[in-house]
Amino acid sequence: MRKKFALVMMILLGAVLLSACAGGPVHGSTWPGVATDGNIVYLADGSVYAVSLGDGRELWRYPGSTKLTFYAPPAITPDGLVIIGSAGTDHNLIALNPNDINPETNAPIEAWTFTGATDRWVAKPLMINNKLFAVNADGNLYILDLQDGRTVKEATVVKLGGRLWAQPITDGERVYITSLDHSVIAVDANTYDILWHENLGGAVPGSTVLGEDGMLYVGSLASQLERFDPATGNHQSVLDAENWVWSTPALDGDTLYFGDVDGNFYSYNTSTGSLNWKPVKPDGAITASPLVQNDHILLATESGSLIALGRDGKTLWKEEIGGKIYTTPVAVSNLTIVAPLETEFFLAALDANGRQVWTFTPQK
Amino acid sequence: MWDLFISVFVNVLIWIYDVVGNNFGLAIILFTILIRIVTWPLNAQQMKGAAAMQALQSDKDWQAIQKKYAKDKEKLAQEQMRVYKEKGINPFGSCLPTLIQFPIIIALYQSIIRALASTPLDLLKLSRSISLPNVSDLIPLNSKFLWMDLGHPESVAIFGLAIPTLAVIVAITTYIQAKLTMPASANPGDQSAAMSGMMSIYMPLLLGYFALTFASGLSVYFITSNVLGIVQYAMQGKANWHNLIPGFLKKN
Numbered sequence: 001m002r003k004k005f006a007l008v009m010m011i012l013l014g015a016v017l018l019s020a021c022a023g024g025p026v027h028g029s030t031w032p033g034v035a036t037d038g039n040i041v042y043l044a045d046g047s048v049y050a051v052s053l054g055d056g057r058e059l060w061r062y063p064g065s066t067k068l069t070f071y072a073p074p075a076i077t078p079d080g081l082v083i084i085g086s087a088g089t090d091h092n093l094i095a096l097n098p099n100d101i102n103p104e105t106n107a108p109i110e111a112w113t114f115t116g117a118t119d120r121w122v123a124k125p126l127m128i129n130n131k132l133f134a135v136n137a138d139g140n141l142y143i144l145d146l147q148d149g150r151t152v153k154e155a156t157v158v159k160l161g162g163r164l165w166a167q168p169i170t171d172g173e174r175v176y177i178t179s180l181d182h183s184v185i186a187v188d189a190n191t192y193d194i195l196w197h198e199n200l201g202g203a204v205p206g207s208t209v210l211g212e213d214g215m216l217y218v219g220s221l222a223s224q225l226e227r228f229d230p231a232t233g234n235h236q237s238v239l240d241a242e243n244w245v246w247s248t249p250a251l252d253g254d255t256l257y258f259g260d261v262d263g264n265f266y267s268y269n270t271s272t273g274s275l276n277w278k279p280v281k282p283d284g285a286i287t288a289s290p291l292v293q294n295d296h297i298l299l300a301t302e303s304g305s306l307i308a309l310g311r312d313g314k315t316l317w318k319e320e321i322g323g324k325i326y327t328t329p330v331a332v333s334n335l336t337i338v339a340p341l342e343t344e345f346f347l348a349a350l351d352a353n354g355r356q357v358w359t360f361t362p363q364k
Numbered sequence: 365m366w367d368l369f370i371s372v373f374v375n376v377l378i379w380i381y382d383v384v385g386n387n388f389g390l391a392i393i394l395f396t397i398l399i400r401i402v403t404w405p406l407n408a409q410q411m412k413g414a415a416a417m418q419a420l421q422s423d424k425d426w427q428a429i430q431k432k433y434a435k436d437k438e439k440l441a442q443e444q445m446r447v448y449k450e451k452g453i454n455p456f457g458s459c460l461p462t463l464i465q466f467p468i469i470i471a472l473y474q475s476i477i478r479a480l481a482s483t484p485l486d487l488l489k490l491s492r493s494i495s496l497p498n499v500s501d502l503i504p505l506n507s508k509f510l511w512m513d514l515g516h517p518e519s520v521a522i523f524g525l526a527i528p529t530l531a532v533i534v535a536i537t538t539y540i541q542a543k544l545t546m547p548a549s550a551n552p553g554d555q556s557a558a559m560s561g562m563m564s565i566y567m568p569l570l571l572g573y574f575a576l577t578f579a580s581g582l583s584v585y586f587i588t589s590n591v592l593g594i595v596q597y598a599m600q601g602k603a604n605w606h607n608l609i610p611g612f613l614k615k616n
Contacts, residue, residue, distance in 0.1 A: 030483035071483070087483070122484065137482075163504065165484065180504045202500045205484065221491075221500045244491055244500070261491055287488060326485070341485075 031326035033073030044070035056358030085121020135164035178204035196233030219245025259286025319354035373475035389509025518580035530583035535572030537590035
């Protein structure tokens with residue numbers, strides 16, 4: 001009898017432990033996405049939350065589920081729609097209308113949905129005029145017409161390959177997309193033709209950035225900073241980092257700031273092709289992009305710190321937020337919005353000196 | 365400690381993946397064979413324990429105490445322990461390999477999820493788990509194997525219906541393995557046989573449910589492990605085919 005009991009208990013324990021690994025629409029499954037329209041902060045962290053920028057109050061939420069789970073940073077259209085992509089089992093891209101709230105659920109009504117993708121949405125979509133360029137982990141670029149009036153969208157599909165996790169960027173002429181299959185791709189912004197497709201030798205989880213010199217820069221998991229000619233795709237490594245470069249470099253004149261997962265922080269001068277100073281190691285792994293402010297560079301780290309660095313690499317101030325910060329902070333109206341993991345609160349707003357103004361914790 | 369265990373699994377999986385030409389399905393199959401080899405002594409112990417328990421059912425002393433203390437469970441348990449001790453039988457010996465499977469299953473599941481890294485956080489965790497040199501060109505791992513995406517539950521569309529073929533195969537192979545390893549018992553009151561009978565029903569359902577719900581890489585492990593178990597029992601002449609095909613022994 002004891003044997004039977006022990007065996008049944010082990011099976012139940014196994015089931016519980018395996019179920020715990022299965023994941024679901026919960027806070028902290030991966031790093032959240034944050035965006036703002038200047039008045040409201042939108043947080044995708046399992047569910048999608050609209051939070052008042054003034055006081056951190058929850059305005060509405062769009063509930064997540066096993067099917068619909070949201071982590072990709074929302075995109076906000078000029079007419080105020082909030083576009084969110086699901087990382088759940090339903091791979092829907094949904095436009096929410098915050099001006100049309102269901103009084104029973106206090107959740108916004110869907111203005112349209114796109115159901116053509118086959119994997120999760122991790123990247124924030126890019127808007128060019130009336131077109132939405134949305135990349136999915138299924139390796140496709142989906143181009144949607146934002147003004148066709150459809151409630152069920154159709155898309156032009158450009159097959160690129162690999163898992164696409166980073167927001168595309170554009171120079172108006174071309175759209176640049178990075179892939180975990182080690183490549184950077186340029187697509188014509190008007191004809192959607194693939195112009196070039198180059199391999200870097202390591203996955204590229206961050207976006208490219210256009211430098212002041214007209215060249216394209218990107219970091220990779222091959223621990224390199226790579227420079228591209230945007231017209232031809234010719235490229236070369238310009239810097240060996242200590243470890244994986246995850247974050248999208250931040251542009252500040254002719255300087256690029258970026259970090260690696262060992263916690264090294266680099267300041268690379270695109271004019272001279274060299275580092276401005278020896279890399280500093282402020283505090284913890286860096287996956288978030290730095291924020292360039294008037295008098296300092298803001299850096300969020302895995303150790304839960306928000307650090308202000310001078311342009312000489314010296315630390316000006318450091319604020320312990322708590323938890324772990326992987327998401328790039330958002331700067332708006334003299335506030336910096338941070339979305340840490342493994343903390344009670346989901347968002348924190350800090351003033352220009354790093355003092356906490358409010359935190360946001362969803363109501364149960 | 366547990367994370368170290370996962371990291372070892374992840375590194376072995378990635379090393380095999382690299383050796384076999386970036387095929388994660390094949391890496392899981394070879395890894396399962398490796399696990400089977402490592403746990404071979406435990407499996408041998410299980411077979412020995414099962415055989416001893418089976419032999420005990422026809423032991424006169426054992427049958428006598430079953431009758432004598434049929435209404436006194438406490439005394440019966442004491443007497444059973446005495447007989448186990450006298451005959452040098454570990455009553456839990458046949459259960460151990462089954463119990464050992466669970467931490468391996470959980471660790472393997474977590475290793476598969478971590479190695480395939482379907483979210484940014486998983487990929488970052490993977491970077492911390494890898495101690496092999498120069499593997500950034502392998503990352504991310506290719507999760508496609510045959511018709512499956514090993515990071516997701518599997519199903520095949522047949523006439524518009526999503527049929528979870530792997531879950532069905534997992535349930536069938538688990539059932540076959542359980543039946544083949546179940547000792548024959550002539551004693552209708554034999555608790556050990558009753559438990560084995562119960563396990564041969566519940567285990568296929570449970571593992572089938574796991575296969576239905578979790579990443580299909582885990583199903584590849586279940587199927588490979590089951591098939592290897594069946595082959596191991598058959599090769600050692602321990603497979604009880606009579607349980608699977610009634611009348612098998614009479615004809616053979």
